[in-house]
Amino acid sequence: MSTHPKRYEILLVPAHVEDRGGAAVEDSAVRTAVVELTGRYGESGYPLYEGHGIVADVDPATRTVEALLVDGRELDYGLVALVREAPAA
DSSP, X not given: OTTSOSEEEEEEEETTOOXXXXXXXXXXXXXXXXXXXXXXXXXXXXXXXXXXXXXXXXXXXXXXXXXXXXXXXXXXXXXXXXEEEOOOO
C-alpha cells in the first residue's frame, strides 16, 4: 500500500468537450472530489480510493480510472473521469 499515492483528485468532465478554448480541465469539470487510498483493492485489481461520494479503482502507473461509482451509481453516459495529483491539504 505504501507504494501507491495516498490521495488523488478525480475530475468528472463532459466527454464531448474537445476544445476547451484555453480553459483548464478543472474549469470544465462538472464535479471534483479528493479520494483517499483505502488499503483495499477493487474488482479491477487496482488500489481502491474513496471520498466525497466517489469510489474509484485507479491504476497508479497510468493514472487511469479503471472502475468508478459516483454516489453509488455508475458514471453517467457522456462523462469521463480524469485523475490528477490531489491539492495539498
